């Protein structure tokens with residue numbers, strides 16, 4: 192950028208975002224380097240970087256219009272006073288004209304600029320009375336949105352009853368002999384780990400255990416086909432108790448969960464993660480599973496044979 196001389200007329204970049212107007216200024220001093228001291232029409236002096244200044248051939252005075260049209264060099268314009276420069280601020284009082292002779296009119300939104308604004312009238316809104324206020328006559332009052340309670344209607348709610356067996360911290364219905372509902376995969380895993388079901392249960396709980404097979408579990412084992420015929424033969428052992436099913440469907444997981452919800456006298460033996468998660472939501476039901484080639488049990492503090500975790 193070419194350097195400026197003292198006395199040059201410049202336009203100055205606005206330092207606020209509120210206006211786009213490049214104001215007309217006069218350079219008064221060269222401050223060794225890239226910055227200059229500029230003077231405004233009202234005598235204020237500012238330091239501005241060269242970047243924010245644009246050299247202008249115009250003259251701040253309106254009277255010099257003719258001279259600018261004749262391309263009068265900067266020496267003559269520098270004598271002109273910047274007092275009459277065309278700005279918006281001064282336009283309210285005095286009419287200013289452009290070089291072409293057009294009258295400069297300030298934009299309408301700047302009309303109130305600088306004047307004190309009236310405060311917002313939120314207080315008046317606050318003073319208004321609520322249309323539902325009890326002080327208003329009843330016929331004029333707006334009806335309240337709340338519906339009056341209809342006592343004749345009985346609200347029905349389905350809340351599962353908590354078993355009385357869970358009155359104490361432990362399940363009082365559980366006790367030797369333990370009845371263990373056995374799941375399909377528990378039988379299969381026991382065979383894989385070469386564990387005798389009844390014997391291993393007794394090793395875990397140190398008490399007599401009766402494994403129970405529901406019709407649904409039996410059906411599942413039968414459906415698994417000839418590969419699982421060992422399992423099928425195993426559950427037909429006389430030591431196993433057979434529980435007949437009266438419900439709809441044959442899904443063993445639902446069957447076991449429903450039974451456990453109804454009666455709190457069972458332990459459930461399963462290795463199925465999803466079923467275990469479902470059972471954990473039901474209070475008072477210990478879950479037996481295979482771990483480290485042994486039977487283990489959770490939620491049963493007095494199972495002394497279970498491996499310590």
Ligand SMILES: [Zn+2]
Pocket residue numbers: 405406407408436437438441443446447
């Ligand atoms: Zn069933």
